[in-house]
Amino acid sequence: RKEVEQDPGPFNVPEGATVAFNCTYSNSASQSFFWYRQDCRKEPKLLMSVYSSGNEDGRFTAQLNRASQYISLLIRDSKLSDSATYLCVAYNAGNMLTFGGGTRLMVKP
Amino acid sequence: DADVTQTPRNRITKTGKRIMLECSQTKGHDRMYWYRQDPGLGLRLIYYSFDVKDINKGEISDGYSVSRQAQAKFSLSLESAIPNQTALYFCATSSSETQYFGPGTRLLVL
Numbered sequence: 602r603k604e605v606e607q608d609p610g611p612f613n614v615p616e617g618a619t620v621a622f623n624c625t626y627s628n629s630a631s632q633s634f635f636w637y638r639q640d641c642r643k644e645p646k647l648l649m650s651v652y653s654s655g656n657e658d659g660r661f662t663a664q665l666n667r668a669s670q671y672i673s674l675l676i677r678d679s680k681l682s683d684s685a686t687y688l689c690v691a692y693n694a695g696n697m698l699t700f701g702g703g704t705r706l707m708v709k710p
Numbered sequence: 711d712a713d714v715t716q717t718p719r720n721r722i723t724k725t726g727k728r729i730m731l732e733c734s735q736t737k738g739h740d741r742m743y744w745y746r747q748d749p750g751l752g753l754r755l756i757y758y759s760f761d762v763k764d765i766n767k768g769e770i771s772d773g774y775s776v777s778r779q780a781q782a783k784f785s786l787s788l789e790s791a792i793p794n795q796t797a798l799y800f801c802a803t804s805s806s807e808t809q810y811f812g813p814g815t816r817l818l819v820l
Contacts (some may be wrong), residue, residue: 603751609750633807635807635808642816643814644800644812644814645800645811646811647808647809650807650808656792674799687818688752688753688805696760696804696807697755698755698809700753701752702750702751702752703752708721
């Protein structure tokens with residue numbers, strides 16, 4: 602079983618829609634979590650951090666449920682430019698990041 | 711100018727050849743990492759270094775070696791390339807939890 606698991610998608614949604622991704626992790630000792638965004642053929646870039654109290658940044662909301670060991674990302678009012686792959690990432694002791702396989706989002710006009 | 715650079719950006723090589731991928735950073739970070747990315751598998755850690763002369767194996771180090779020549783430089787070598795090392799390779803740096811990635815090197819081993 603992979604340490605960080607995501608539904609690979611693709612999620613195909615119309616512009617303006619709300620879409621949510623979930624991610625599960627198996628290492629209960631993971632200290633913190635992140636969502637990275639990766640455009641096709643580009644490097645991953647940090648989208649937002651996820652802490653125990655959750656985090657909101659404009660149209661993006663990230664939540665952490667430690668009891669169930671899952672993280673979510675909610676995107677409201679989807680834009681065409683949101684089309685990308687979203688990587689769920691766990692930060693573990695020893696300064697290591699463990700990446701999920703990514704969830705692909707395609708926003709259509 | 712980019713903070714993390716990788717050379718070459720694309721490379722085609724033949725089975726058995728030795729190849730080196732270079733990474734440089736201007737962020738002043740002590741920690742540097744090499745990952746490979748394959749479709750559906752996400753990024754997997756090959757090697758990492760927390761300082762000059764510090765080298766640590768990651769999840770998939772077999773078939774690879776690294777050198778941390780200076781704080782700003784971390785190179786990855788494939789001593790004898792094989793086709794299943796065809797992948798997208800990323801270098802990253804960090805000073806804390808957040809990692810900053812280079813633009814990637816697309817490697818094809820024939």
